[in-house]
Amino acid sequence: MSALLIEMSLLLSVTMVAAAILATRGRQSLAIAILAAGLVSLLASVQYLLLAAPDVAMTEAAIGSGLTTFLFFFVLGRVRGGERD
Numbered sequence: 001m002s003a004l005l006i007e008m009s010l011l012l013s014v015t016m017v018a019a020a021i022l023a024t025r026g027r028q029s030l031a032i033a034i035l036a037a038g039l040v041s042l043l044a045s046v047q048y049l050l051l052a053a054p055d056v057a058m059t060e061a062a063i064g065s066g067l068t069t070f071l072f073f074f075v076l077g078r079v080r081g082g083e084r085d
Contacts, residue, residue, distance in 0.1 A: 009050055016043045030076055038069035 019039045026033025041064030048057035 005050060009047065012043050012047050012050070016040050016047070019043065031073070034069060034072045034076065037072070038065045041065035041068065 019036045023033050023036035023040060026036060041060060045057045045060035045065065048054075048060055
């Protein structure tokens with residue numbers, strides 16, 4: 001069982017690094033960079049779940065991937081729309 005857990009953790013870590021590279025190199029589209037950053041956070045929450053920390057996993061999923069991604073898209077829409085306060 002622990003070999004499977006190590007393999008899953010390694011696969012998640014490699015996927016997180018690939019998504020982080022995509023998020024930092026997202027020169028073509030800010031939306032893709034925002035989605036990649038949300039994916040990194042979502043994969044981190046799965047990693048926390050595998051490490052037996054469900055409270056941290058739920059917080060990371062709700063705040064890190066959910067709320068932050070929504071907030072980035074909201075701000076991106078306001079900036080592109082040219083709205084002012």
